[in-house]
Amino acid sequence: MSAAISPAALRVTGLQKAYQDVVAVNGLDLEVRAGECFGLLGPNGAGKTTTVEICEGLTAPDSGEVELLGLHWNTDADQLRQRLGIQLQDTQLSEKLTVFETLRLFRSFFSQGPGAAEAIALVQLEEKKNSRVGNLSGGQKQRLALACALVGDPDFLFLDEPTTGLDPQARRQLWDLIEQFKSSGRTILLTTHYMDEAERLCERVAIMDNGKQIALGSPRELIASTCAEHMVAFSAGAKAHALDIAALRRIQGVRGVRSENGTVEMQVTELHLAVPALLAELTRQNIPLTELSTHSATLEDVFVSLTGRHLRDE
Amino acid sequence: MSETTAFPDVQARAAERKTPRGRTFSEHPLVQLTIVRFLETLREPEALFWIFAFPILLAGGLGIAFRNRPAEVLKIATVTPALTESLQREKLLSVQQLSRPSAEEALRTGKIALLAVPGANGAIVYRYDDTNPEGRTARMLADRAVQQAAGRVDPVLSSDVLMREPGSRYIDFLIPGLLGMNLMGSAIWGMGFTVVDMRRKKLLKRLVATPMPKQYFLLSYVFSRILMLVAEVGIVLGFGAWIFHVPVRGSLLSLALVCLLGSLTFSAMGLLLASRAKTIEAASGLMNAVMLPMWIASGVFFSAQRFPDVVQPIIKALPLTAAIDALRANMLQGAGLVQLSPQMGVLGAWLIFCFILALKLFRWR
Numbered sequence: 001m002s003a004a005i006s007p008a009a010l011r012v013t014g015l016q017k018a019y020q021d022v023v024a025v026n027g028l029d030l031e032v033r034a035g036e037c038f039g040l041l042g043p044n045g046a047g048k049t050t051t052v053e054i055c056e057g058l059t060a061p062d063s064g065e066v067e068l069l070g071l072h073w074n075t076d077a078d079q080l081r082q083r084l085g086i087q088l089q090d091t092q093l094s095e096k097l098t099v100f101e102t103l104r105l106f107r108s109f110f111s112q113g114p115g116a117a118e119a120i121a122l123v124q125l126e127e128k129k130n131s132r133v134g135n136l137s138g139g140q141k142q143r144l145a146l147a148c149a150l151v152g153d154p155d156f157l158f159l160d161e162p163t164t165g166l167d168p169q170a171r172r173q174l175w176d177l178i179e180q181f182k183s184s185g186r187t188i189l190l191t192t193h194y195m196d197e198a199e200r201l202c203e204r205v206a207i208m209d210n211g212k213q214i215a216l217g218s219p220r221e222l223i224a225s226t227c228a229e230h231m232v233a234f235s236a237g238a239k240a241h242a243l244d245i246a247a248l249r250r251i252q253g254v255r256g257v258r259s260e261n262g263t264v265e266m267q268v269t270e271l272h273l274a275v276p277a278l279l280a281e282l283t284r285q286n287i288p289l290t291e292l293s294t295h296s297a298t299l300e301d302v303f304v305s306l307t308g309r310h311l312r313d314e
Numbered sequence: 315m316s317e318t319t320a321f322p323d324v325q326a327r328a329a330e331r332k333t334p335r336g337r338t339f340s341e342h343p344l345v346q347l348t349i350v351r352f353l354e355t356l357r358e359p360e361a362l363f364w365i366f367a368f369p370i371l372l373a374g375g376l377g378i379a380f381r382n383r384p385a386e387v388l389k390i391a392t393v394t395p396a397l398t399e400s401l402q403r404e405k406l407l408s409v410q411q412l413s414r415p416s417a418e419e420a421l422r423t424g425k426i427a428l429l430a431v432p433g434a435n436g437a438i439v440y441r442y443d444d445t446n447p448e449g450r451t452a453r454m455l456a457d458r459a460v461q462q463a464a465g466r467v468d469p470v471l472s473s474d475v476l477m478r479e480p481g482s483r484y485i486d487f488l489i490p491g492l493l494g495m496n497l498m499g500s501a502i503w504g505m506g507f508t509v510v511d512m513r514r515k516k517l518l519k520r521l522v523a524t525p526m527p528k529q530y531f532l533l534s535y536v537f538s539r540i541l542m543l544v545a546e547v548g549i550v551l552g553f554g555a556w557i558f559h560v561p562v563r564g565s566l567l568s569l570a571l572v573c574l575l576g577s578l579t580f581s582a583m584g585l586l587l588a589s590r591a592k593t594i595e596a597a598s599g600l601m602n603a604v605m606l607p608m609w610i611a612s613g614v615f616f617s618a619q620r621f622p623d624v625v626q627p628i629i630k631a632l633p634l635t636a637a638i639d640a641l642r643a644n645m646l647q648g649a650g651l652v653q654l655s656p657q658m659g660v661l662g663a664w665l666i667f668c669f670i671l672a673l674k675l676f677r678w679r
Contacts, residue, residue, distance in 0.1 A: 057523075097350060101349075104346060105346045109525050
């Protein structure tokens with residue numbers, strides 16, 4: 001990494017933004033380091049998009065500071081626009097134009113960067129070069145949107161929910177592309193409500209809820225600091241109401257228990273000890289087991305343990 | 315492809331940014347925006363129909379319906395042989411002798427324009443609807459025939475010279491009206507719909523997130539509008555001249571200036587109407603509310619003089635009235651730019667007013 005580049009590519013301090021009576025962003029501080037992929041996570045309505053649009057210079061904050069690549073929106077807007085790559089949430093590009101025509105248009109706005117054909121190759125849309133945008137699949141449209149963001153050869157890339165609404169295969173394809181771009185010294189700010197996306201792509205993530213940051217760190221750190229390594233979930237079916245939760249908490253290796261709609265979720269450190277103990281306890285309580293599953297703890301579990309809610313609850 | 319060649323590192327990018335390479339004409343953002351704007355219009359079959367086919371169909375249909383025909387023979391009826399005989403002297407009347415009830419019936423249902431019946435003491439009674447021009451004409455023709463048959467001699471000799479030359483027919487009146495209507499419709503719809511559609515799809519927001527100079531966005535509309543204008547005006551005028559021999563007596567240059575100014579004015583109105591609307595429904599409601607009164611009042615299909623004197627100043631101040639008046643004066647009377655200055659002034663005032671207000675109100679999102 002060059003010394004000429006400031007270690008903080010984006011620094012946000014005390015950001016505040018309200019729409020009528022809804023506070024979208026409530027005193028947010030963020031720092032994105034040059035060259036990292038930083039994830040902004042949270043449920044819908046957490047204030048992610050508002051935060052990103054303020055950073056992109058599309059929305060004016062009520063108060064607070066944004067310093068991007070060492071520049072400021074009120075004095076260096078033109079310079080910033082040249083150096084940013086932006087993908088907005090649900091932009092529909094003109095359906096009547098072809099992929100090539102769309103990129104040729106976006107390329108004309110920037111003083112440098114790959115040509116339209118080169119940008120098409122970057123996102124592997126060569127076969128669709130002369131197709132109308134209206135005939136592309138959802139994943140192809142998202143890749144085109146990504147190409148539009150890359151066509152100015154940006155130093156800083158904003159990706160606002162790049163894979164929302166895509167099928168798993170299209171998501172993985174897009175992730176591969178984003179991973180390639182990371183390796184060339186670009187800084188990326190990515191918002192998502194898919195935790196697996198953040199775990200896969202981001203060096204660090206900030207979790208937002210109700211316009212505030214509630215956690216910050218690498219995905220591993222966050223998981224380690226807020227919950228145990230493993231999650232065990234089971235369902236007790238019709239007898240769920242008879243379950244003695246307090247007894248479950250006393251099992252060795254169990255760090256926390258949540259019960260919701262007949263499903264019980266437990267945070268567990270030593271899976272090999274906790275599961276047999278859980279089965280014995282359920283037998284003792286005479287509770288039949290209808291479902292049992294375990295998985296390694298994820299950012300989703302971090303969010304649940306921080307807020308008591310699931311990310312996708314809307 | 316290796317990643318290092320695909321994505322030069324940050325320093326190399328920064329160095330290149332300081333010395334951007336020159337770009338060709340077609341790489342200029344204004345050229346690209348104009349090309350895209352033009353392609354999008356061409357790839358919209360509905361828009362092409364309304365801009366090109368519709369005015370021609372309308373002009374063709376109305377031109378045929380209202381073509382000037384030789385003076386029509388009017389149908390009248392009588393109930394006595396004597397009256398029938400004296401009325402048959404008039405060649406412009408077609409006389410039928412009917413029984414009284416069926417003659418009454420024919421008059422009531424409009425099959426005849428006039429019924430002549432004998433009155434008391436050898437007098438004649440004409441029965442007709444005086445609000446129907448055919449009835450009034452038939453009354454005059456019938457009475458002249460009856461009086462002459464009875465021996466009246468006109469004290470003054472008269473003769474007719476007939477004029478049926480281009481420039482004074484309905485189609486000559488209609489073509490400039492349709493041209494003005496088309497200028498308004500294509501500019502307001504072309505501007506309004508596309509801008510609102512782009513706002514709805516968040517494409518406007520995406521564009522301002524790039525370094526695109528915002529004035530280029532507007533200018534691209536102006537340029538693509540001018541390109542379309544040449545075709546639009548050319549087709550309507552060419553059709554009028556070729557099929558109906560509608561004259562263009564003024565200079566083509568001043569005609570072009572009137573069209574250009576009119577189109578820019580209506581584009582500015584379209585921009586104003588589209589400055590805030592977020593849905594196509596809201597925008598088309600606004601556009602129709604603005605255009606409908608002008609279609610009716612501005613003299614597209616019939617002279618605006620038919621409206622009461624009280625509202626004439628308002629009608630004269632409408633941009634479509636100004637555009638159509640200027641087009642008619644140029645095409646039919648051969649008026650030059652000096653004579654057109656009042657209309658050009660009205661258009662210019664609307665242009666400035668709408669454009670400034672639109673810039674103040676415009677939202678990119």
